[in-house]
Structure formats: structure tokens, C-alpha cells
Amino acid sequence: MMKPLDGITVVDLSIYVTGAFATEMLASQGADVLKVERPGGGDPSRDAGPPFVDGESGYFMSLNYGKRSIELDLQDERGLEILYDLCSDADVFVENYRPGVAEKLGIGYEDIKRRNESIIYCSISGFGDSGPWSDRPGFDIIMQALSGIMDVTGDPDSRPMKVGLPQTDLITASWAAFGIMNGLFKRERTGEGDYFELAMFDAALTWLTKQAAKAFEGERPERMGTKDPVVAPYQVFEAADGYLAGGVPNEKLWNQLCEAIDRLDLLADERFTTLEDRVRNVDALESELEDTFTQRPVDEWLEILTEEYSLPFGPVLHVDEALECPQTEARGTITDLDHSKIGTYPVVNHPIQFERSASGFDRHAPVLGEHTDEILLEHGYDRDELNELYDADIIGSDSKHT
Numbered sequence: 001m002m003k004p005l006d007g008i009t010v011v012d013l014s015i016y017v018t019g020a021f022a023t024e025m026l027a028s029q030g031a032d033v034l035k036v037e038r039p040g041g042g043d044p045s046r047d048a049g050p051p052f053v054d055g056e057s058g059y060f061m062s063l064n065y066g067k068r069s070i071e072l073d074l075q076d077e078r079g080l081e082i083l084y085d086l087c088s089d090a091d092v093f094v095e096n097y098r099p100g101v102a103e104k105l106g107i108g109y110e111d112i113k114r115r116n117e118s119i120i121y122c123s124i125s126g127f128g129d130s131g132p133w134s135d136r137p138g139f140d141i142i143m144q145a146l147s148g149i150m151d152v153t154g155d156p157d158s159r160p161m162k163v164g165l166p167q168t169d170l171i172t173a174s175w176a177a178f179g180i181m182n183g184l185f186k187r188e189r190t191g192e193g194d195y196f197e198l199a200m201f202d203a204a205l206t207w208l209t210k211q212a213a214k215a216f217e218g219e220r221p222e223r224m225g226t227k228d229p230v231v232a233p234y235q236v237f238e239a240a241d242g243y244l245a246g247g248v249p250n251e252k253l254w255n256q257l258c259e260a261i262d263r264l265d266l267l268a269d270e271r272f273t274t275l276e277d278r279v280r281n282v283d284a285l286e287s288e289l290e291d292t293f294t295q296r297p298v299d300e301w302l303e304i305l306t307e308e309y310s311l312p313f314g315p316v317l318h319v320d321e322a323l324e325c326p327q328t329e330a331r332g333t334i335t336d337l338d339h340s341k342i343g344t345y346p347v348v349n350h351p352i353q354f355e356r357s358a359s360g361f362d363r364h365a366p367v368l369g370e371h372t373d374e375i376l377l378e379h380g381y382d383r384d385e386l387n388e389l390y391d392a393d394i395i396g397s398d399s400k401h402t
Contacts (some may be wrong), residue, residue: 003030008184008345010092011036011083012067013107015043017140017166018124018200019096020063021173026067026092026180028350029359034086035064035366039071039396055340061365065337065347069366070344070375071396079394080106084115085379092180096124098136099197109195118193120183122176128199138200143168145202148221152211155225172203179357227286232278233257236316237290243298246305246313250275253311260309261292323348337364369396 008031012023020043027033039044043060051058051304070086071209073079093112095102102123104107109121123129126138143292144150144162154161176198183194205212210230211221221229226245228234234247248254254275258266266272266288270283293301305313314349317325332349339345349360372395376386389395 001356003358004031004354008092009090010034010094010180011086011090012094013022014094014096014124015153016045016096016170017063018172018176019094019122020045021224022122022176022180023067023094024063024065024176024289025154025173025350026362029352031092033040033067034090035067035069036072036074036083036086036373037069037368039073039369041391042069042071046368053345056339056342056365056367061345062348064365066363067366068359068363068371068375069369070372071369072372073394074105074107074395076392078392082249082376082389082395083107084112086375087112087119090116090119090186092120092122094122094124094176094180098137099123099125099129113193113195118191119194120180120187120193122180122183123195123197124172124176124287125197125199127201129197133201140166140169140200143200143204146212148208149204152221152223156223158223159339160223167207168204169201170239171207172198172200175203175206177319206299224282227282229278231275232282232285233289235286236292237286237292239298239301243316244293244298244305244313245316246311248311249365254278256309257305257311261289263292320327335360337361338363339367340370341367353354372396 004312005026006031008026010023010033012019013037014020014023014034020078023031023033023035031378035043041047043064044070045060045063046057049057053061072082074083084326095107097105103111109123110117112121125134126142127133127136137351141162144167144244146221147168150160150162151168153163158242179198183196187193208215214221214229226236230245231247234249236243236245238244248257251274254272255267269288270276270277271284302315305311322328333351335347335349336344336366337347345364347361347364352359373386376389376395377383381389386395
């Protein structure tokens, strides 16, 4: 079966997470992503780590499955002309420079549009191209702090905490991929290319949801640990030998929970009569439930809660346990791909599973400059031209060529 984005070509000049994860999402659906990297160094995330596997960054690989890499010096006019050649028949262009930098390099939207009017151009930055913060650099930890995400993460008596993942990077990447798909869909109907710019700060604010709703009503959301501001119980509980996570958002499930843990007395407790009552008295509720949960190990509670009563509870797994659990194995989420340098290596596939289309990665993350020759030969360059460009260090001086 074909993939939804077979035949779509993406020229990707982004570095680190936001653009890389967005174009990785496109690659998983069949897009040919040409990752343009600076000669001799490439994307800085190649040096991020550990872990390193035979010199290859596991972090970089996790963000660049399914792409092809070309080393290209954009400071040289000939390198810039090569980029224009790549863009002339591409569908999508992605960059995540600070506002104004792409234009100075000669690769802003107008520069690329002159070579390809139908291009979908995605520009990602920390704060967008307007506003008093537009010139500031943007990293995930800054966005988690400025967006309020950090302020509502952690225990009530702790300092603000960042989410354990680069959350705002990944939020932005998802919006970028969504914007690109919208641009391609519109182009399919109108024949017109488009440009859009995306700020990490704006993207992070969209995920505040219930916290923003409280703020709009004049309330200041506070850190609640694993608790939830509008549902209770909805958190992590300590058991005899580990932790349970679960949520009970309605009266039916609340009644079932009280029966399952043999605490029917809680149904008669006025502090917990309604969902609103339980949210208001969440600390007392936590104390009552944890007194019971600590009496048995996690596995015994799971057998009762999930097997007998079909309640939404689960164990808190370590990352390695999550990657190796029976559900992960049954869904085929972890697959192995052949890497040209390190051999077979596991890959976390993207989760979309179509009935009538294929999806997922066909190739591992590329070694720096691995596909330079392949890509340029496809675009009409001959071997003599490639050797001349290599000798001038315009295309990856560290790449192997003949």
C-alpha cells in the first residue's frame, strides 16, 4: 500500500526538536524529507547526548527517522544555488531560525517562492515575527516557564518544575506538521502555495485548556502534583510496593471504585458526595484512598480494579518497562531498522494506523551527509560536478566520495 504523503518532498533546514519532529511526522507518512545540514557538523543535536551508539547520537536519531541527509554550505553562492535547485521541485520548506535570519541568508519565503510559487513554507521561532519578545531565543525550558506550564507542574510546596519531556518543542512540532498538512490540502484545491509562521510560545499557550479556563474566570491555577483541577480522584496513589495512576470522572465510576476497594463508607461521606465536593476536598480524599491502596501491592490492585471492575487504573511504569510492555509489543510500536553505521537499531514508530494506507518508517535516521551524492545525482548533477563541489567543501568535506 502507498503512504498518504508518497511523492511529497520536504526540504528541512531546521535543527534540534521543533522542526525535526514535525518533519519526522511527515516522513512517517511517506514524505521524502531532505535534511540539509552544515558540512562537517550538521544538526547540533548530533552532538547532544549521551547516549551515543558508535558515535551516533540516540537523541538525534529519535528525531530524524526516515529522512535523507545532505551536507551543504549555504554561505557559499554555489551551495545556495544547489539549495534553490532542491526547492524548485519540492513541496514543503521548513526552517526554525530567529525572525529575519532566513532572509539574511537568502532563504526567506520570497527567495524560495521565486523558485517555486507552489511551495508550502513553514517558519518556526520562539516568539514569532512580531511582539516585544520576537528577537529572543526560544528553548523548551523557557517556553514551559513563560507559558505557565511550569507554574502548574510539581507539588504545591515545591519550586516550579519542567515536564519530564521537551513538551513545548513537541507541541510546536505537532502544530507545524498540522499547518503543513493544511497548506498541502489547500494547495490541492487551489493550486496555490502558502507561508505560515509559528511561535513556540503561541503553541504552548494552546495546551493550557482547563488551566486557562480557570484563569479566564479570575482564578489562579496552582501546582497540584499529580492531581487534577477539575476531576477527583484523578492522580497517582502509593500502593504497598509501587504506584497506581487512575481517574474517576463521574458518579458511576466513583460508585464502582468504592465498591472495588471495599470502601462503601466513602459514598456516605458528605465531603465526597459529588464530583465538585471531591475536587474541593481532594486532599482529604487522597488521604482516605491512599490509606486503602497502601494495604496491597500494585498487581493485586490492578487485578481488582482493571480486570474485575474495568476501572481506568494502571501502574506507573519506568520508561524501559513502557517500551517493553505487552501492549507495546502487541501493537508493534517498536520496530527495528537497519542503520548504515551501527546496524540494526530499535525505532519508536509513529502511532497512526490506516486501514487502506501504509505508514511508519522505512529507513533509520541518516548519518551526516549520507545521501548527499544520491540526492544531487537525482537533481541532475554529474559525478564530476560532485567531486568539484566536494573539493571546494561546498558539499560535506567529511563525506566519502569517489
